[in-house]
Amino acid sequence: MIPLLLAARRLAAALAAVWRNPETKALPVVAGALVLTGTLFYWRFEDWTIVEALYFSVVTLTTVGFGDLSPTSAGTQLFTVVYILTGLGVLVALLSSVAEQYLSQRAEGRHAGARLRARGSSEVDGL
Template identity: 35%
Template structure:
């Protein structure tokens, strides 16, 4: 449990550092727009509930995938292909910036500890 709390603390501090970067904020906003537009599309075009559509969009962007849902319409299939290509690139870019912020924070902490010793 202690390990989980320490890891969560590192993640939250990494997020705060990442939000100070313009590129991260831009990617974050684009991801929110992607999630919103995907949710609205699948709700209207494929007849999914808002929660199911949002879940599908998050699973798709995080590259986990959704085993039970396959778009039924041709427009839905085309939209999903574009959504996967564009969204996965944005999501991986955002994760990369977050990882950079976490590593940068870890290096700072190590330097601070060495300076104190």
């Protein structure tokens, strides 16, 4: 359980780093706006509940596509095509940036640990 909590903490730190980076700061906002747009669109035009519309938006953008919900009219099907083509790129860019930050922070932590171990060993050698 502790490793899972530590990984979640590192993931939150990586997302915060993406938010602080001027080059990637817009990605969480754009991804959130895309999910909100899809949710509101499907809620309005497919007569789904907000939860169903949110679920479909997330499942669609992550390319999971369970198939339990699907657009019923030509208009919502066309919207879905544009939504996938637009949203997939944004979501992949966001997830790539978060993963890059996560791995970078993890590597820094390992390097810091190695430096501490090396310092401790050199202090012992010097005694």
